[in-house]
Amino acid sequence: MPMRTRLGSALLALVAGTAIPATASAGDIVWARYGDIDTLDPHRATSTLSLQVWSLIYDTLLATDKDGKPVPNLAESWEASPDGTEYTFKLHEGAVCHDGTPLDANDVKYTVDRAFDETNPSVTKASWGPIEKVEVVDPTTVKFTLEKPFVALIPFLADSFSSIICNSNEGKDGFGTSVAIGSGPWKFASWTKGDQIVLEKNPDYKNFGKLADNPGAPYEDRLLITTVPEPQARLAGLKTGAIDVAEPPLDDVAMLKESGDLDVVTAENTGQNVFFEFAVHRPPFDDVRARQAVAYATDPEAAISLIYGDLSMPEQCPISRGVFGNDQEFCAKHRPQYDPEKATELLGEMGYAPDKPLEVNLLVWTGGKRDKLAEVFQAQLAAVGIKADIQMMDIGTMNARVRQENENPEGKGSMDMMTWSWYDPDILYALWHSPGAYRGYTSPELDAMLEKTRVLTDQDERRKAVEDVMAHLLEKAIHVPLYTPGWEWVFAVRPEVEGFKVAPFVYPIFSDVKIADKD
Amino acid sequence: MLRFLGQRAAMGLLTIFVTTIAVTLLIHLVPGDPVEIMYAQSQGTTPEQIEAMRSSLGLDQPIPVQYLHFVGRLLQGDLGVTIRGQQSVAQLLLQRLPNTLALAALAMAIATLIGMPLGFLAAYKRGTLLDGVLMVTAIAGISIPHFWLGLLLLFWLAVDLGILPVAGSGPLNIVLPALTLGLSNAAIVARMTRSAMIDVMSQDFIRTAHAKGLPKSRVLRRHVLRAGLVPVVTVMGLQFAFMMGGAIVVENIFAWNGIGRLALEAIFQRDYPVIQGFILVFATTVVVVMLALDAVYALLDPRIRRS
Numbered sequence: 001m002p003m004r005t006r007l008g009s010a011l012l013a014l015v016a017g018t019a020i021p022a023t024a025s026a027g028d029i030v031w032a033r034y035g036d037i038d039t040l041d042p043h044r045a046t047s048t049l050s051l052q053v054w055s056l057i058y059d060t061l062l063a064t065d066k067d068g069k070p071v072p073n074l075a076e077s078w079e080a081s082p083d084g085t086e087y088t089f090k091l092h093e094g095a096v097c098h099d100g101t102p103l104d105a106n107d108v109k110y111t112v113d114r115a116f117d118e119t120n121p122s123v124t125k126a127s128w129g130p131i132e133k134v135e136v137v138d139p140t141t142v143k144f145t146l147e148k149p150f151v152a153l154i155p156f157l158a159d160s161f162s163s164i165i166c167n168s169n170e171g172k173d174g175f176g177t178s179v180a181i182g183s184g185p186w187k188f189a190s191w192t193k194g195d196q197i198v199l200e201k202n203p204d205y206k207n208f209g210k211l212a213d214n215p216g217a218p219y220e221d222r223l224l225i226t227t228v229p230e231p232q233a234r235l236a237g238l239k240t241g242a243i244d245v246a247e248p249p250l251d252d253v254a255m256l257k258e259s260g261d262l263d264v265v266t267a268e269n270t271g272q273n274v275f276f277e278f279a280v281h282r283p284p285f286d287d288v289r290a291r292q293a294v295a296y297a298t299d300p301e302a303a304i305s306l307i308y309g310d311l312s313m314p315e316q317c318p319i320s321r322g323v324f325g326n327d328q329e330f331c332a333k334h335r336p337q338y339d340p341e342k343a344t345e346l347l348g349e350m351g352y353a354p355d356k357p358l359e360v361n362l363l364v365w366t367g368g369k370r371d372k373l374a375e376v377f378q379a380q381l382a383a384v385g386i387k388a389d390i391q392m393m394d395i396g397t398m399n400a401r402v403r404q405e406n407e408n409p410e411g412k413g414s415m416d417m418m419t420w421s422w423y424d425p426d427i428l429y430a431l432w433h434s435p436g437a438y439r440g441y442t443s444p445e446l447d448a449m450l451e452k453t454r455v456l457t458d459q460d461e462r463r464k465a466v467e468d469v470m471a472h473l474l475e476k477a478i479h480v481p482l483y484t485p486g487w488e489w490v491f492a493v494r495p496e497v498e499g500f501k502v503a504p505f506v507y508p509i510f511s512d513v514k515i516a517d518k519d
Numbered sequence: 520m521l522r523f524l525g526q527r528a529a530m531g532l533l534t535i536f537v538t539t540i541a542v543t544l545l546i547h548l549v550p551g552d553p554v555e556i557m558y559a560q561s562q563g564t565t566p567e568q569i570e571a572m573r574s575s576l577g578l579d580q581p582i583p584v585q586y587l588h589f590v591g592r593l594l595q596g597d598l599g600v601t602i603r604g605q606q607s608v609a610q611l612l613l614q615r616l617p618n619t620l621a622l623a624a625l626a627m628a629i630a631t632l633i634g635m636p637l638g639f640l641a642a643y644k645r646g647t648l649l650d651g652v653l654m655v656t657a658i659a660g661i662s663i664p665h666f667w668l669g670l671l672l673l674f675w676l677a678v679d680l681g682i683l684p685v686a687g688s689g690p691l692n693i694v695l696p697a698l699t700l701g702l703s704n705a706a707i708v709a710r711m712t713r714s715a716m717i718d719v720m721s722q723d724f725i726r727t728a729h730a731k732g733l734p735k736s737r738v739l740r741r742h743v744l745r746a747g748l749v750p751v752v753t754v755m756g757l758q759f760a761f762m763m764g765g766a767i768v769v770e771n772i773f774a775w776n777g778i779g780r781l782a783l784e785a786i787f788q789r790d791y792p793v794i795q796g797f798i799l800v801f802a803t804t805v806v807v808v809m810l811a812l813d814a815v816y817a818l819l820d821p822r823i824r825r826s
Contacts, residue, residue, distance in 0.1 A: 032686075035784065038557075039604035046557065123557075125568065177606060193611065194784075195688050195776040228686045228774040232670050236678045237685040394787055396551035404550065 027221035029497070029513055032228040032237060032246040034488070036194055041176030042163040043115055043122035048421075048488065048506060051160045053225060055507045056199060058163030058182035061089055061108065062154065063209040068269045068322030068423065068504040070158040073209030074103065074183075084149030084457040091140040096204045097166035098187045105142040109134045110167035112144070124161050127426075129153045149455040151462060152426040155324065159423050159505065185210075185218050185511045196226040205511075211503040212511040219499075219514045238262055238492050244515065245500055245508070248492035250369050254309060256492055263493040266311055269322025269504035270485035272421040273315060277479055279405040279414040280441045284358055289346040291477035293358075294415060295336035296343035297384040300482045303376040307369055311490055312483050318428060318473050320484040322504045325425045325466035334474035335481065343384040354385045362388040363402065363416035365395045368487050374417060388415075395419075399438070406439040419486050423505050425453055425466045432473065441478045527813045531806035538802040539795065543586045546786075546794050553602045553789040554578065576602060578791075589795055598799070599792035601785075608796040612778060616800060618688070619770070619777035622696055623762045629701025630708045630758065635751070637705075638712025639744070645717055653709065660706025665765055669699040669772040686774035696773040700765050704758055711754045712747070719747040749820050756812035760805040 033052075038045035042054050063073035072078075075089040095103040112134045115122035122128070129150030135143045146153070156162055166181045173179070180188040185207070186199035201218040228234045228246070235252060237243030239261070248256060248264075256262045276294060278285035285291055300314045315321070316331035336342075352358045362381075364374040374390045381388045393401065398416065405414040420427060433450045434442040449469045456462040473479040491508065493500050499512030554572050573579050577588055592599055598608040641653040672695055677685045684692050719725060720743055728738045767779030774780075778797060785793035 037604075039606075041604075044604060121568070123568070123572070176604070192614075192688075192776070193606070194615065194780060195774075226687060226774070227776075229780070230670075230686075230772040230774070233673060233686045233772055233774060236673050239678050240681060240685055242685050242687075394551075396556035396787060396789055397549065399555055400550035400552060 040180035055160040062158035104139040105136040155424040199223040214511040267489040267502040272485040274486040293343040293346040299338040315484040360413035598796040625697040626700035630704035634705035634708025638709035642716035657706040
């Protein structure tokens with residue numbers, strides 16, 4: 001039949017015309033993730049998926065140690081003026097951009113000026129703080145001047161949001177999609193959106209402070225970062241050896257650990273915080289007793305060990321482990337601890353009883369077995385007479401819904417299991433300073449406390465200010481911390497892959513990776 | 520014939536137009552704002568900056584105005600840029616469309632090569648055990664969801680037997696997604712072929728053909744097959760559209776870098792320009808395929824081109 005022949009030849013032409021990207025060979029590390037980066041331009045996105053890749057291509061002035069504390073990196077030292085408005089950074093000599101030009105104070109100035117560009121500023125401009133100007137004192141000295149003190153600048157400079165962009169990128173067509181000149185351990189080679197990013201080792205790399213044992217260039221030649229959305233397909237790839245490192249399906253982790261076919265690495269100090277929050281502008285959660293009842297009624301420890309085993313852990317603070325100010329003991333004193341009787345008592349005071357339960361909606365973000373976890377919480381709440389109706393939704397919908405619920409003065413009570421991550425307690429400012437990230441709880445008293453956390457340069461004083469904020473949020477049960485980490489923090493690794501580790505705030509490191517004998 | 524195709528083409532254009540309007544309205548009904556989703560879950564952007572970004576993207580304008588902007592740009596051949604990462608939407612779609620078309624075409628070929636002969640056989644052996652077995656298998660094939668069949672094939676062919684690659688976009692990577700999509704559609708094609716053939720076999724002209732002494736093989740080939748193919752071809756057009764949709768699921772399982780996956784990501788990120796561009800391309804592809812099938816249909820059945 002002529003029709004079939006024509007179809008056949010069209011088909012052949014199509015298949016032949018399909019791009020055939022680089023396939024893995026010896027000396028390649030293949031890292032599969034559920035999604036792709038948005039851009040290679042560190043000033044145009046905020047997703048973890050993007051940040052993880054920037055951290056491999058670009059370097060930062062400071063780095064974080066394994067506990068999440070900022071340490072010297074490209075900058076060998078720094079000094080703050082007593083009033084906290086001037087920071088002077090002394091740069092290491094010998095850092096080189098991928099195009100061979102030396103990395104010096106001019107590149108730092110270029111990066112900051114670009115972030116504050118009049119017409120097209122960085123999408124995270126606000127995180128740099130109120131920077132007035134950046135001056136090149138000499139090639140290895142750079143001075144930042146701030147309008148007013150902003151202490152979150154230092155941890156920010158250790159995060160890949162502040163990736164130093166070499167000034168040789170200036171005016172290059174395709175910066176962010178086909179060009180990305182940094183000075184990190186891996187050089188950008190190519191990016192096929194939705195498919196894979198190819199990085200090559202930077203033979204000139206010097207590790208000044210990043211969390212890797214390797215002082216120089218990575219051991220393996222290339223790093224292929226591929227996108228494989230389906231967890232079972234990632235697992236299949238790990239099993240066949242097509243993939244070296246990937247997040248496995250969470251349900252299979254226990255089995256993988258037991259069988260020993262793959263190693264399981266979990267990220268620590270991720271800064272991720274999963275918590276309950278409430279629509280506080282209407283009943284019942286405008287009443288502190290209702291919020292406290294939820295906190296007393298739920299036992300995160302039991303729920304987490306049931307669903308995640310030892311992969312995750314309870315978190316007492318509104319900012320998670322690895323973030324400045326986190327103190328489990330302090331927070332545990334202020335956060336209502338599991339006590340179902342107390343919950344029943346508070347509900348009784350409000351006029352609820354087992355035959356007249358409090359009915360609320362519980363909004364939950366899909367994925368990561370959070371549906372199962374929510375069911376455990378639902379059962380715990382039911383035990384004290386709170387009937388929670390679970391509503392699963394994607395994160396975009398949930399963000400919009402939470403805000404709508406806060407802005408809506410009427411309707412059924414609403415609470416949600418929210419998830420945020422950041423490397424500094426300044427996250428609490430974003431969440432709870434007026435008008436509030438979701439237009440939820442705010443108060444002038446809390447605003448004043450939050451403002452203090454931004455300007456106190458003395459570490460002890462700042463710690464005290466952060467503690468005041470946390471105590472306020474915990475006692476009023478505004479932000480009820482549940483657990484950490486909560487998403488994309490588990491990595492399954494092929495047994496022949498050695499040296500893979502994950503730095504705080506979920507930055508995987510590949511500089512130390514050696515692949516024994518890949519077939 | 521030309522008038523017939525002209526009418527069909529006009530209908531096609533109208534379909535595309537209505538689809539883009541419907542989708543523009545629908546995506547705005549889904550709660551969530553692309554700019555907010557982009558910055559959710561981590562701090563760093565001030566509310567003023569979010570507002571500025573929204574107005575620079577035109578998201579602060581009423582939906583009809585946004586739609587007019589979209590159409591206005593479209594008439595200049597511009598599909599806009601993605602909200603995330605600010606890349607050209609047209610370029611992204613063009614990069615990925617061939618992958619999906621190749622996948623759907625190969626799946627279609629598999630579905631046809633398996634489904635048609637089996638359906639024909641079942642019709643010929645109507646009422647026998649073979650017919651029963653074939654049709655039960657077909658129903659099972661229709662009922663199995665793509666993602667389930669896909670995972671079964673993945674673990675069997677890629678992990679246990681190790682004869683096909685797991686995921687990605689190498690030349691052999693198309694086999695697993697095409698097989699998944701093709702097998703479940705083969706079941707539909709088989710059922711359609713069977714009922715169309717049975718229908719034709721019971722008609723008078725076939726009885727006449729037999730009665731005038733034509734050899735059986737000639738009756739089957741010249742008369743039954745030719746007349747019976749017309750409805751099957753129509754269904755195959757619908758199948759192709761259906762397959763483009765099914766490709767969204769299958770592409771996601773096998774990380775096949777097609778347009779369906781792009782759309783799925785865009786929906787989660789509320790990347791409106793990408794969603795609109797995708798729908799436009801998707802609707803156009805389906806309309807073009809339907810049109811091509813109408814032409815084939817007319818060629819196969821003289822009554823249509825004369826009407």
